[in-house]
Amino acid sequence: xxxxxxxxxxxxxxxxxxxxxxxxxxxxxxxxxxxxxxxxxxxxxxxxxxxxxxxxxxxxxxxxxxxxxxxxxxxxxxxxxxxxxxxxxxxxxxxxxxxxxxxxxxxxxxxxxxxxxxxxxxxxxxxxxxxxxxxxxxxxxxxxxxxxxxxxxxxxxxxxxxxxxxxxxxxxxxxxxxxxxxxxxxxxxxxxxxxxxxxxxxxxxxxxxxxxxxxxxxxxxxxxxxxxxxxxxxxxxxxxxxxxxxxxxxxxxxxxxxxxxxxxxxxxxxxxxxxxxxxxxxxxxxxxxxxxxxxxxxxxxxxxxxxxxxxxxxxxxxxxxxxxxxxxxxxxxxxxxxxxxxxxxxxxxxxxxxxxxxxxxxxxxxxxxxxxxxxxxxxxxxxxxxxxxxxxxxxxxxxxxxxxxxxxxxxxxxxxxxxxxxxxxxxxxxxx
Amino acid sequence: xxxxxxxxxxxxxxxxxxxxxxxxxxxxxxxxxxxxxxxxxxxxxxxxxxxxxxxxxxxxxxxxxxxxxxxxxxxxxxxxxxxxxxxxxxxxxxxxxxxxxxxxxxx
Numbered sequence: 001x002x003x004x005x006x007x008x009x010x011x012x013x014x015x016x017x018x019x020x021x022x023x024x025x026x027x028x029x030x031x032x033x034x035x036x037x038x039x040x041x042x043x044x045x046x047x048x049x050x051x052x053x054x055x056x057x058x059x060x061x062x063x064x065x066x067x068x069x070x071x072x073x074x075x076x077x078x079x080x081x082x083x084x085x086x087x088x089x090x091x092x093x094x095x096x097x098x099x100x101x102x103x104x105x106x107x108x109x110x111x112x113x114x115x116x117x118x119x120x121x122x123x124x125x126x127x128x129x130x131x132x133x134x135x136x137x138x139x140x141x142x143x144x145x146x147x148x149x150x151x152x153x154x155x156x157x158x159x160x161x162x163x164x165x166x167x168x169x170x171x172x173x174x175x176x177x178x179x180x181x182x183x184x185x186x187x188x189x190x191x192x193x194x195x196x197x198x199x200x201x202x203x204x205x206x207x208x209x210x211x212x213x214x215x216x217x218x219x220x221x222x223x224x225x226x227x228x229x230x231x232x233x234x235x236x237x238x239x240x241x242x243x244x245x246x247x248x249x250x251x252x253x254x255x256x257x258x259x260x261x262x263x264x265x266x267x268x269x270x271x272x273x274x275x276x277x278x279x280x281x282x283x284x285x286x287x288x289x290x291x292x293x294x295x296x297x298x299x300x301x302x303x304x305x306x307x308x309x310x311x312x313x314x315x316x317x318x319x320x321x322x323x324x325x326x327x328x329x330x331x332x333x334x335x336x337x338x339x340x341x342x343x344x345x346x347x348x349x350x351x352x353x354x355x356x357x358x359x360x361x362x363x364x365x366x367x368x369x370x371x372x373x374x375x376x377x378x379x380x381x382x383x384x385x386x387x388x389x390x391x392x393x394x395x396x397x398x399x400x401x402x403x404x405x406x407x408x409x410x411x412x413x414x415x416x417x418x419x420x421x422x423x424x425x426x427x428x429x430x431x432x
Numbered sequence: 433x434x435x436x437x438x439x440x441x442x443x444x445x446x447x448x449x450x451x452x453x454x455x456x457x458x459x460x461x462x463x464x465x466x467x468x469x470x471x472x473x474x475x476x477x478x479x480x481x482x483x484x485x486x487x488x489x490x491x492x493x494x495x496x497x498x499x500x501x502x503x504x505x506x507x508x509x510x511x512x513x514x515x516x517x518x519x520x521x522x523x524x525x526x527x528x529x530x531x532x533x534x535x536x537x538x539x
Contacts, residue, residue, distance in 0.1 A: 001483065001519040004498040012492055077490035212488070215458070215537065217526055277526055278458070278537045341492075347456060348496050355453075355500035363456050 011083065013074050015349040017090040019420060021070020022342050024098055025334070026409075026416040028062025033402065033409040035109075040398035043390055047319050048183055054109035059326040060193060061101045061124065065159070067334050068201055069093060069131060071341050072152065076135060079208055080149045082142025089134035096127035104170075113173035121167040128163045132156050147224045151204025154232065158196025165189050188242050194325055195235045195258060199295075202333060203227060203265050206292070210269055213285050213340065214276035223268055230261035251306055259299045266292050283369070287336030287376055294332050298324045320390045327405065328383055335379060335412065339367055342419050350424045366422050367415040375411040378404050435463075436470040442509075443471045446480065449504040456493055460536055462501065466528025469519065478512045480505060485524045494518075 035055050036043075042051035073090050077083055084090065100123025107117030135156050139149060166189055169182040207224055234257030241250055269292050273281075301321045308314040347363040354360070386401025388394070437443035453462045462468060462484070470483040482505060486494045498516045505514045529537070 001517050001521070004494075004516040004518045012490060012495060074492060078488055078492070081489040083490070213457075215526055215529075277529070277534065279539065280537075344457060344492055348493060352496040352499050355496045355503065357503055362459065 012348070013077060013084045013090070014087055015345050017084075017087050017094075018070050018074045018345055020094050020098075021066050021073070022338065022416060023420055024094070025063050025067035025070065026413045028058055028066060028101070029331075029334075030406075030409040030413050032058040032063060033406040037399070037402040037406050040389075040395055040402050043319055043323075043386075043398055044393045044395065046315060047322065048186065050108055050111035052319075053111075054105045056322060056326065057101070057108055058105050059330075061097070062105070064198060064326065064330045064334065066097060066101075067338065068198075068205075069097070069127075071337070072135075072201070072205070074341065074345060075205060075209070076138060076149075076152060079146070079152060079205070080139055080142040081144040082138055085134050085137035085141060089130045093127045093130040093134065096123045096130065100124035100127060107170075113170060117170045117173070121163070121170045125160075125163050125167050128160050132160050147221050147228065148204050148208040151200050151207070151224075151228055154228070155197050155200035155204060158192055158200065158235070162189060162193040162197055165192060188239065190322075191235065191238060194298075195231060195238075198325075198330060199258070200228075200231055202330075203231070203261075206288070206333070207265070207268060209337075209340075210285065210288060210292075211272040211276075213278075214272055214281065215278040216272040216276045218268075218272045218275040220268060220271070223264060227261045227264050227268070230257045230264070234258040234261065248306060252303075255299065255302050255306065259296075259303075262295045262299055266296065282340075282364070283373060283376070284336045284340040288333055288340070289336075291329055291332035291336060294324070294329045297328055316390055316393060320387060323387060323390055327386070331379070331383075335376065335408075338412075338416065339364075339372060342416065343367060346419050346422055350422060354424065366419045368418065371411050371415055375408055375415070378411065379408040382408055435468055437472070439471070439473040442473050442480075445508045446471050446482070446505050449508050450482070450501060453497065453500040453504050455487070455497060458487075458537075460529075460533055462497060464530040464533030464536070466524060466530060466533070467497070468501075479515055480509055480512045481515045481517055483517045483519055485519055487524050489520060 032055055035051065035058065039051040039055070042049050042055075045052075073084055100120045103116050103120030104124060105120075107113060107120055135153060139145065139153055142149075165185065168178060169185055169189060172178045172180065172182045211218060234254040237257070238251070238254040241254070269289060273289065298321055301317055301324055305314050305317045305321060308317060343363040343366040346366060347360075351360045382401050382404025384401075385397055385404060389397030389399075389401050435443065435447060447463055447468070450463050450468055451461045454460065455462060455465055455467075458465065465487070467486065468482065468484045470481075472479075472481040472483065474481070482501060484498075484501065486497065491497070498518070501516055502514050506512075
């Protein structure tokens with residue numbers, strides 16, 4: 001038992017650490033959709049082209065990774081039941097990434113893999129090292145090492161593996177010191193990030209947060225450990241197969257392991273939903289649960305790619321695979337979870353000192369819920385139409401889909417910045 | 433709901449005030465949510481100690497809830513020194529939600 005207050009041992013991470021990540025991620029999403037709209041033809045070509053690489057890295061690093069870094073600085077203490085080790089390391093992580101990502105994206109867009117690309121990838125690795133160090137020391141000092149924290153920590157190690165391999169590949173483009181073609185390593189680099197970083201982190205955090213938001217009685221740690229084992233076994237076996245250059249058909253095995261883990265996780269979330277105490281589920285949680293269902297889409301596309309590998313059309317399926325991951329699964333969970341975390345962080349900043357003195361707005365009132373719902377519908381149209389455009393190699397569909405996705409990003413940014421710039425109406429309190 | 437106290441009369445006033453403190457995420461007051469464990473009205477000082485918990489350690493809304501609880505109890509007891517003590521023994525779980533709270537959440 002301890003006295004609550006400024007010196008409380010359970011003091012939260014400062015909002016100053018977290019908020020810049022959210023703002024940066026929102027702008028990255030906007031930039032990615034603009035790049036997409038002015039380069040739709042890139043989605044009819046081979047996936048290895050400068051504009052697709054630039055858009056993919058804007059989405060993977062600027063959008064997905066930055067928002068997860070931000071949210072995890074706030075949520076990791078909840079998961080490990082311990083304080084974040086250092087705010088300075090968190091700031092460093094943001095600063096390095098904030099400068100590194102645009103450099104790398106610009107280098108890809110211009111396909112100039114010289115100094116700018118190298119500087120960008122070095123800065124991104126410094127950001128990840130700061131993050132890994134911060135989370136490792138936070139775990140070291142915490143008392144609880146539960147399954148959710150293990151998911152998150154392992155994912156962070158995979159993130160470093162991904163960005164370090166990325167750095168080597170960037171270097172190899174100009175000096176070829178690895179005596180390999182960097183292009184051949186793209187699928188390894190991509191899957192380390194997609195499975196090791198995004199999937200493990202999202203499942204680790206989601207398995208803690210979604211039941212918490214639903215106030216669910218369901219708990220099944222054994223199942224979560226099984227999911228953890230399946231994902232890591234799948235990824236490690238993929239890496240081994242990659243280096244052994246095995247037949248394509250054998251990639252069914254890691255795909256199957258990951259596919260089963262996704263199904264088990266979907267079932268875990270469904271059971272949490274079925275055993276919830278809180279009957280009314282808000283739109284933010286519904287969208288996050290839709291994202292769980294969407295996790296299966298890339299797995300199905302991947303199975304199709306393996307079956308159709310010899311067919312030239314599978315190139316479009318590879319493009320669709322990447323699109324369903326970054327613009328489908330990852331984007332959906334961010335669209336939902338942003339408005340389940342950010343309003344509360346800002347509400348805490350604005351109203352914690354005057355809480356209890358009068359009626360404060362609900363955190364949900366910090367953003368426009370109608371725009372949030374419209375955003376969800378526009379996004380779904382954009383996702384489906386653009387996806388069809390990729391499959392049918394139809395530029396008209398791609399353009400229409402890209403416009404919908406750009407509108408999604410504009411509406412999302414509107415709500416995010418409405419929250420970030422929210423000011424307390426202090427006069428109301430002075431009169432009370 | 434079983435809130436320990438050493439002064440049932442004053443406890444009733446304090447709890448009535450704490451009913452106005454909401455968990456902003458769940459939109460349920462902290463009394464029905466089962467976060468308040470004990471009130472202690474010191475006889476040898478002006479201190480009023482409220483022993484409570486949070487739904488989870490490092491709850492992002494924890495600081496606001498504690499601040500609101502302090503302000504809420506201060507209103508009916510303006511001359512007292514309100515202290516909020518946090519404990520995680522026992523840790524909060526769903527069984528601590530009151531009947532009224534369960535009714536609200538299931539509606």
